[in-house]
Amino acid sequence: MSIQSTQPNPAQTESSGSAFYAGRGVSKTPMINHAKGIFFWDTEGKRYLDGSSGAVAANIGHGNERVRDAMMEQASRFSYVVRTAFTSESTETLCKMVADLAGPGFDQTFLVSGGSEAIEATLKLARQYAVVSGQPKRSKILARMPGYHGSTMGAAAVTGDPDRDEMFGPMMRIMPKIPAPLSYRLPEGFDVNSYADYCANELERQILAEGEDTVLAFIMEPVGGVATGALVAPDHYYKTVREICDRYGVLLIFDEVMCGAGRTGTFLAAHHWPDALPDLVACAKGLSAGYTPLGAMIAPNRIVDKVVESGGFLHGHTYSGNPLSSAIGVAVLTELVNQDLMRNADRMGVLLRQRLTTLKERTSTIGDVRGMGLLNAVEIVRDKATKEIFPASSQASYRVSAIARDLGLHIYGRRAAGGSSVNGSWQLLRSSSPNKKLTSSWNCLQRR
Numbered sequence: 023m024s025i026q027s028t029q030p031n032p033a034q035t036e037s038s039g040s041a042f043y044a045g046r047g048v049s050k051t052p053m054i055n056h057a058k059g060i061f062f063w064d065t066e067g068k069r070y071l072d073g074s075s076g077a078v079a080a081n082i083g084h085g086n087e088r089v090r091d092a093m094m095e096q097a098s099r100f101s102y103v104v105r106t107a108f109t110s111e112s113t114e115t116l117c118k119m120v121a122d123l124a125g126p127g128f129d130q131t132f133l134v135s136g137g138s139e140a141i142e143a144t145l146k147l148a149r150q151y152a153v154v155s156g157q158p159k160r161s162k163i164l165a166r167m168p169g170y171h172g173s174t175m176g177a178a179a180v181t182g183d184p185d186r187d188e189m190f191g192p193m194m195r196i197m198p199k200i201p202a203p204l205s206y207r208l209p210e211g212f213d214v215n216s217y218a219d220y221c222a223n224e225l226e227r228q229i230l231a232e233g234e235d236t237v238l239a240f241i242m243e244p245v246g247g248v249a250t251g252a253l254v255a256p257d258h259y260y261k262t263v264r265e266i267c268d269r270y271g272v273l274l275i276f277d278e279v280m281c282g283a284g285r286t287g288t289f290l291a292a293h294h295w296p297d298a299l300p301d302l303v304a305c306a307k308g309l310s311a312g313y314t315p316l317g318a319m320i321a322p323n324r325i326v327d328k329v330v331e332s333g334g335f336l337h338g339h340t341y342s343g344n345p346l347s348s349a350i351g352v353a354v355l356t357e358l359v360n361q362d363l364m365r366n367a368d369r370m371g372v373l374l375r376q377r378l379t380t381l382k383e384r385t386s387t388i389g390d391v392r393g394m395g396l397l398n399a400v401e402i403v404r405d406k407a408t409k410e411i412f413p414a415s416s417q418a419s420y421r422v423s424a425i426a427r428d429l430g431l432h433i434y435g436r437r438a439a440g441g442s443s444v445n446g447s448w449q450l451l452r453s454s455s456p457n458k459k460l461t462s463s464w465n466c467l468q469r470r
C-alpha cells in the first residue's frame with residue numbers, strides 16, 4: 023500500500039521523500055510515460071517542465087540519444103562483472119575521465135551507486151588512511167549545521183539536522199557540528215563576511231575542544247544543497263577552512279553530490295576556490311544525469327596508495343564500478359564537455375539570478391535569491407521585513423510545489439533541515455511565470 027499522497031506532508035524530506043511506491047495499492051503520484059529535453063509527460067498526456075532537473079540530477083536533459091546508444095551498446099555486450107575480479111573498458115574510462123576533469127590533486131576514482139554511498143566511501147577511506155598512517159585515535163568527522171550528506175547511517179551521522187538526530191541518534195554516533203556560514207539570517211552584530219569568519223574559526227575551536235589528535239576530517243558542501251538552499255560562502259571562508267584543516271592534520275572532504283559534475287559552472291565546485299582544494303570529494307547526481315544510479319569518490323594517489331599498500335580499501339558494493347552504469351557515465355560526461363554545458367551553466371546562472379532577483383522585488387514572499395551557476399535557491403518568507411518564516415503547519419513549500427505541478431512545472435520545494443537559523447526556509451529552483459527562453463536552459467545544463 024502506498025503512503026504516497028498528493029497532499030503535501032511536512033514530514034517529507036528529500037531523502038525520505040514520499041518513500042514508498044504503491045505495491046498492491048494505488049499510487050496517486052503522476053505516472054511518467056516519457057521525457058525529452060527539459061520536459062516529461064505523464065500517462066494522461068500532461069506535460070511538465072522539469073524545472074529542477076528532478077532532484078538536481080538530470081543535468082543534461084532527458085532522452086539523450088547518445089547516452090541511450092552508449093547504454094544499449096554496453097548492455098548488448100555485458101552489463102555486470104564482479105569488480106574484485108574483473109574490470110571493464112567503460113569502468114576504466116569513466117574513472118580516468120572523472121579524475122581528469124577533477125584535475126590536479128585528484129588521481130583516482132572509486133565508483134558507487136549514488137550520493138550517500140559516495141559519502142560513506144570518503145568517511146571510510148579517511149579513517150583507513152589515518153589508521154595506516156599511525157594515527158588511530160583520529161575518528162571524529164566534524165560537519166556543519168545545517169547540512170545534508172545523505173540517508174545511510176554514516177552520512178546521517180554527519181548530516182546537520184536535529185530532527186534526524188532525534189530519530190536515528192540512538193542508533194549511531196552523531197558527529198560534532200559547527201555552524202554553516204548562513205548569509206540571509208545573521209546573528210546580531212555580524213555581516214556576511216564577519217559571520218563567515220566566525221564560522222570558519224569555529225572549526226578550529228571545535229577541533230581543539232574535541233582534541234586535535236582525535237579529529238579525522240571536516241566535511242562540507244562547498245555550495246549548499248537542500249539543507250542551506252544553495253548557500254555560497256565568501257571566498258575567504260574556503261581558504262580559512264583549508265588552512266585550519268592543514269594546521270591540525272584534518273582531512274577536508276567536499277560533498278559535491280549536488281553541486282559537482284558541472285552544476286555550478288566548473289566540473290567541481292571546488293574549482294572556484296583553487297587555493298582551498300579538498301582532500302576527498304564525493305560526487306553523484308549529475309555524474310550520470312539521472313540515466314542510472316551512479317556516484318563517485320575522487321581521491322589523490324597519496325591517500326589511496328597508502329591504503330591499498332596496507333592491504334586494500336575495506337569497503338565496496340556489489341555494484342561499485344558497474345560496467346553498464348560506467349558506460350552511461352562516460353556518455354553523460356562526454357555530453358557535458360562536448361556541449362560546453364559547464365560554461366552554459368555559468369552564463370545562464372547569472373541570467374537566472376538576475377531574473378529571480380527582479381521577481382523578488384515584485385513579490386512579497388521571496389526573501390532571498392542565492393546560488394552559483396545553475397544551483398540556485400529562492401527562499402520564501404511570510405514577511406520580508408522580518409524574514410519571518412511560514413509556520414510548518416502551512417506546508418508552504420509543498421503547496422507551492424503542488425501548485426507549480428498543477429501548472430505543469432516541476433520544482434524542488436524543500437523545507438530546509440532543522441538547523442535553528444534556517445529552519446523553515448524553502449528552497450525552490452523556480453517560481454511561477456516560466457520564461458521559455460530562460461527556463462529552456464537553466465533547469466538543466468542542456469542546450470536547446
Ligand code: PMP
Binds near residue numbers: 077138141172
Ligand atoms: N549529499 C548531498 C549534498 C545531497 O544533495 C544528496 C542528495 N540530495 C546526498 C548527499 C545523498 O545522495 P543520494 O540521495 O544519491 O544518496
